[in-house]
Amino acid sequence: MSIDPTDHLFEAIDERRDELVQLTRALIRFPTVNPPGEAYRPCAEFIGERLRARGFAVDYVRAAGTPGDNDRYPRINVIARHVGAAPGPCVHFNSHIDVVQSGSGWTVDPFAAVVKDGRVYGRGACDMKGGLAASIIAVEALLDLGKKLPGTLEISGTVDEESGGYGGVHYLAERGWFSPPRVDHVIIPEPLNVDRVCIGHRGVWWAEIETHGRMAHGSMPFLGDCAVRHMQAVVDRFERDLYPKLAMRRTDMPVVPSGARHSTLNINSIHGGQPETQGYPAPVVADSCRMVIDRRLLIEESIESVKGEMRELLERLVADRAGFRYTIRDIFEVRPTMADRNGPVARSTAAAIRRVIGRDPEFICSPGTYDQKHIDRVGKLRDCIAYGPGILDLVHQPDEYVVIDDMINSAKVMALAARSLLCGTA
Numbered sequence: 061m062s063i064d065p066t067d068h069l070f071e072a073i074d075e076r077r078d079e080l081v082q083l084t085r086a087l088i089r090f091p092t093v094n095p096p097g098e099a100y101r102p103c104a105e106f107i108g109e110r111l112r113a114r115g116f117a118v119d120y121v122r123a124a125g126t127p128g129d130n131d132r133y134p135r136i137n138v139i140a141r142h143v144g145a146a147p148g149p150c151v152h153f154n155s156h157i158d159v160v161q162s163g164s165g166w167t168v169d170p171f172a173a174v175v176k177d178g179r180v181y182g183r184g185a186c187d188m189k190g191g192l193a194a195s196i197i198a199v200e201a202l203l204d205l206g207k208k209l210p211g212t213l214e215i216s217g218t219v220d221e222e223s224g225g226y227g228g229v230h231y232l233a234e235r236g237w238f239s240p241p242r243v244d245h246v247i248i249p250e251p252l253n254v255d256r257v258c259i260g261h262r263g264v265w266w267a268e269i270e271t272h273g274r275m276a277h278g279s280m281p282f283l284g285d286c287a288v289r290h291m292q293a294v295v296d297r298f299e300r301d302l303y304p305k306l307a308m309r310r311t312d313m314p315v316v317p318s319g320a321r322h323s324t325l326n327i328n329s330i331h332g333g334q335p336e337t338q339g340y341p342a343p344v345v346a347d348s349c350r351m352v353i354d355r356r357l358l359i360e361e362s363i364e365s366v367k368g369e370m371r372e373l374l375e376r377l378v379a380d381r382a383g384f385r386y387t388i389r390d391i392f393e394v395r396p397t398m399a400d401r402n403g404p405v406a407r408s409t410a411a412a413i414r415r416v417i418g419r420d421p422e423f424i425c426s427p428g429t430y431d432q433k434h435i436d437r438v439g440k441l442r443d444c445i446a447y448g449p450g451i452l453d454l455v456h457q458p459d460e461y462v463v464i465d466d467m468i469n470s471a472k473v474m475a476l477a478a479r480s481l482l483c484g485t486a
């Protein structure tokens with residue numbers, strides 16, 4: 061009687077349960093908080109040294125000159141590559157090693173990596189050191205069993221995802237690290253739940269709108285022109301014209317939660333008039349008011365049309381409202397991205413979820429963005445998804461944790477998906 065090689069693979073991962081927990085804990089203990097980009101180098105070296113000892117070729121790439129990079133906080137990325145016994149495709153697991161600040165409200169030390177009730181707690185446990193550890197264990201188990209496995213396996217630990225990815229995946233993608241033929245399929249173990257395949261994300265446009273007025277004494281506001289009142293007119297147009305229009309626009313992207321299946325606009329901040337001071341403020345009419353907007357776009361929308369819609373709204377105010385003057389400044393933009401759910405990486409991951417978890421996976425898109433945008437737009441690699449063990453709702457919260465059983469299951473899914481991609485059975 062022969063043992064099914066897949067059962068063998070699953071056993072090998074089950075046997076590594078303690079190792080997976082210890083690896084996750086070790087990763088959490090590096091306080092890779094971004095900003096400023098703390099402990100990037102030791103964390104990258106920890107990953108690199110582990111994989112070098114297992115036969116990987118390891119590169120460290122510093123994203124010199126990118127935002128925040130300096131000798132105190134170098135942007136260090138690690139890429140480990142294992143070439144198999146025969147030619148074949150390259151499957152790459154990409155995780156970001158940076159975490160957001162811990163913030164308040166924790167009942168455990170955020171960097172002590174406490175294990176309790178079948179979970180590992182800590183900042184980054186869920187987003188996404190648990191996913192990184194699961195991918196490392198998956199690849200190691202696969203290589204230990206399949207000495208004759210064709211193709212190439214890569215694992216990267218990249219930085220600055222939480223601040224846009226410019227010192228991480230964007231920098232590497234610009235230099236060919238995420239392009240065919242070097243890499244063919246990418247899985248990003250972001251926390252999107254163990255039974256879901258995330259095929260893309262909405263786009264983003266951040267901008268600052270400023271309304272202009274004319275200063276005068278606050279006791280005689282009729283002699284000036286108040287920029288805050290002009291901004292109020294902008295908000296009023298949003299309420300009456302724009303928000304209803306955005307709510308009507310529905311996407312075919314399977315975004316979760318479903319409220320994000322529409323175009324959305326958040327007003328991040330409004331600052332008008334003189335800066336707040338201690339004591340009495342000066343009695344003046346505001347000559348400037350600034351608003352930062354966060355517009356999320358659907359795959360059916362273009363950045364150009366979204367910007368055009370905003371300009372049109374503001375131009376109508378110029379026509380309708382006496383004295384209305386504005387300027388608008390782009391801050392940041394990301395185009396929406398969506399991989400083919402019938403492409404090799406999505407299909408093989410979905411099949412692996414069916415096998416490991418025993419139910420049909422859900423295909424989703426993320427309401428916010430992650431590094432897939434750079435792999436798609438800069439690396440020109442479309443066969444990329446996000447799949448990982450963390451629970452999406454816990455991301456960036458106090459008492460963030462990852463469930464150990466979910467890490468084991470996701471490691472099995474990742475190993476199985478990688479094997480079928482390498483062997484061409486996907």
Ligand SMILES: [Zn+2]
Pocket residue numbers: 156187188221250251430
């Ligand atoms: Zn993340």
